[in-house]
Amino acid sequence: MLTVHELTGGYSRVQPVIHDLSFDVKPGEMVGLIGLNGAGKSTTIKHILGLMTPVAGKVTLHGKTLQDDPIAFRSQIAYIPETPQFYEELTLWEHLELTIRAYRLDEAEASRRAHDLLEQFRMGKAKHWFPHTFSKGMQQKIMILCAFLAQPALLIVDEPFVGLDPLAIQTLLDLLQEGKQQGMGILISTHILDMAEKYCNRFILLHDGRIRLKGDLPAMQHTLNKPGASLEQLFIQVVKG
Numbered sequence: 001m002l003t004v005h006e007l008t009g010g011y012s013r014v015q016p017v018i019h020d021l022s023f024d025v026k027p028g029e030m031v032g033l034i035g036l037n038g039a040g041k042s043t044t045i046k047h048i049l050g051l052m053t054p055v056a057g058k059v060t061l062h063g064k065t066l067q068d069d070p071i072a073f074r075s076q077i078a079y080i081p082e083t084p085q086f087y088e089e090l091t092l093w094e095h096l097e098l099t100i101r102a103y104r105l106d107e108a109e110a111s112r113r114a115h116d117l118l119e120q121f122r123m124g125k126a127k128h129w130f131p132h133t134f135s136k137g138m139q140q141k142i143m144i145l146c147a148f149l150a151q152p153a154l155l156i157v158d159e160p161f162v163g164l165d166p167l168a169i170q171t172l173l174d175l176l177q178e179g180k181q182q183g184m185g186i187l188i189s190t191h192i193l194d195m196a197e198k199y200c201n202r203f204i205l206l207h208d209g210r211i212r213l214k215g216d217l218p219a220m221q222h223t224l225n226k227p228g229a230s231l232e233q234l235f236i237q238v239v240k241g
């Protein structure tokens, strides 16, 4: 579904921070994007979302680039950013209504699902509150609620667990599992490697902007000749060279 082909890019054309990245995300699988601080995970995500222009290579969704059909491309993706981004002048419920309109969802059905999601994340009481009065974790939940309400073909998640309480983390993991079962493709960046190992089907290990290892756990163990190694052990070996 998502194909990243020989992608090179960054914040200046003369000094790219990601180099020659190639990977894909298929429907119904969760792919973990793993790397140290500054490895290039968020930069990769920004290129996939079309917020940055590649120096070389391309990103396609169902075979089409953002430039081929911007509306179709964007309507198939939802993004949960590392730092919550919201409209100060809209309440939580108005954010959900905006999502329903932006993604052109069926109003009655989406509104019912929005109420379910509010309940699942224990946010019902805050429905008509303005997000600037929310805690950091509650603000993060707005992003999560809007993304799952959209029911995208591809969900991109950047460090979603930071600031969430244990109950919310479990609810999010359950929704990710459910999304996968319904055929959603998920690309998730996280530093919580035991969680990634448990929930992701495949991994992309980024180091200094390059893919150093990729595949499912058995394939990566085989490549590094480390049978039985955990994701964390493989990752540490990769980054220590």
Ligand SMILES: Nc1ncnc2c1ncn2[C@@H]1O[C@H](COP(=O)(O)OP(=O)(O)OP(=O)(O)O)[C@@H](O)[C@H]1O
Residues within 6 Å of the ligand: 011, 017, 035, 036, 037, 038, 039, 040, 041, 042, 043, 044
């Ligand atoms: N706005 C920016 N302008 C210039 N350089 C940037 C900018 N944002 C990030 N970088 C640089 O790009 C490189 C990759 O950063 P990126 O944010 O993609 O890392 P990351 O893997 O997401 O890290 P983290 O785990 O800390 O979130 C770093 O060297 C960083 O300094």
